[in-house]
Amino acid sequence: MREPGGWEQHSVGVTRLRESYAALPAGSPVRLAKRTSNLFRGRPDAGRGLDVSGLTGVIEVDGDVAEVQGMCTYEHLVEVTLAHGRIPLVVPQLRTITLGGAVTGLGIESTSFRSGLPHESVLEMDVLTGAGEVVTTKPGDALFDAFPNSYGSLGYATRLRIELEQVPAHVALRHVRFDDAGSLADAVGRIVADGAWEGERVDGLDGVAFTPDELYLTLARWTDEPGPTSDYTGQQVYYRSLQHRATDRLTIHDYLWRWDTDWFWCSRAFGAQHPLVRRLWPRRLRRSDVYWRLVALDRRLGIGDRLDRRAGRPQGERVVQDVEVPVDRLAEFLAWFDREVGMRPVWLCPLRLRRASGGEDAGEGEARPWPGYPLAPATTYVNVGFWGVVNVGPDAPLAPRNRAIEAEVSALGGHKSLYSEAFYDRGEFDRLYGGDQLARVKRLHDPDDRLTPLYDKVVGRR
DSSP, X not given: OBOSSHHHHHHHHHHHHXXXXXXXXXTOOOOBOOSOOOOXXXXXXXXXXXXXXXXXXXXXXXXXXXXXXXXXXXXXXXXXXXXXXXXXXXXXXXXXXXXXXXXXXXXXXXXXXXXXXXXXXXXXXXXXXXXXXEEEEOTTSHHHHHOTTOTTSSOXXXXXXXXXXXXXXXXXXXXXXXXXXXXXXXXXXXXXXXXXXXXXXXXXXXXXXXXXXXXXXXXXXXXXXXXXXXXXXSSSOHHHHTTTOSEEEEEHHHHHTTTTTTTTTGGGGGTTTSHHHHHHSOGGGOSHHHHXXXXXXXXXXTHHHHHHXXXXXXXXXXXXXXXXXXXXXXXXXXXXXXXXXOOOOEEEEEEOOOSOOOOTTOOTTOXXXXXXXXXXXXXXXXXXXXEEEEEOXXXXXXXXXXXXXXXXXXXXXXXXXXXXOOXXXXXXXXXXXXXXXXXXXXXXXXXXXXXXXXXXXXXXXX
16 A cells, blocks of 8 residues: 555655755765664764655555655654554664664564564665665665665665564563573573474564573563553553563554663663653653653763762763674673673573575575674574663773673674674774675775765774
């Protein structure tokens, strides 16, 4: 079904984008003019940005396929697809992540143990390249395969054709406790292999590690069975329910955004989980993009640093990262993390590549990793997400904890997402993130080097 405006509106939006590109002074860097961001690294002011205001919608939903504009947020995308009884195969946790952003910058959620990462359910996309051309690309093309995790260094997706899956109205949850990370990792392996736990189908899988001996997996099952549902957009806080309820029920809509209301548990830093503050904090403002703006304000004004100094606390190092480690190394990583970083709770989200990235040299049935984020095929990983501040003292500006995390994750055969700060040297970065292939594709589609190279964008010239 074609959405209001549909293809005609999309054509206008692309024209506006290309006109804004043509209006940039020759040789000037290219960036998007976006009002929101889910990045946790600074973006230098690069002057006027590209006009993407006409690329924020859904073009068409046709059965299990949708045509979507690149700057469409998942909040809007889900609103449209749920009206058709469907959702994208992977819906990242935060409402204002855009579809194009999740593909060029990666995304993950509880369906990733069976559906991989968002770019793996893209059937085709149009990309505005650094040469100012809109190129249509499909799996197996060099641009398509290198695009995931390129963070705008190869261009910006203007249209994506994606797969959808049918879903019922509700989700039944089971919160299963484990007393150690090894037992949890074993359970993840069995669920990935069987698609079930104790004879019951598992459609979504993630968890939280509160302490070394209190960890939970949440097993989600899509269901149309009638019954009452919980509401964690009001006074109750979702992540706390894992410790107090063995089972739960949510609408499919509320399940998809269960983490957004309190930005996982990070809203507590703003007092939003205190009962009195929560009653006074408008429900419509309990969402991740509001908290993100508060964080940006703190970074600009240095409020947290001043409070630390006034309280006599050591200078803090911001440790905001998501990493992937092989499931059989999860317990080892968490033990190291407790010793060296000491931040809890942490989020756990299993994932497994859904299929190969394609390519003419791939044999039939042969899985090839995506070059920009080369996870091993036929391997289960667990995303470990941790977000906060560690008071380390005067060495904080040198980021000792973040650097140690990078080294440990690499030693364990894992990978680190690039939405936050990174500190790799150039050689190590290129080895981990397909630097040679990225450079070849960039030379082809951005011969004048208008787009900021990936290393300069995410690490900088340190």
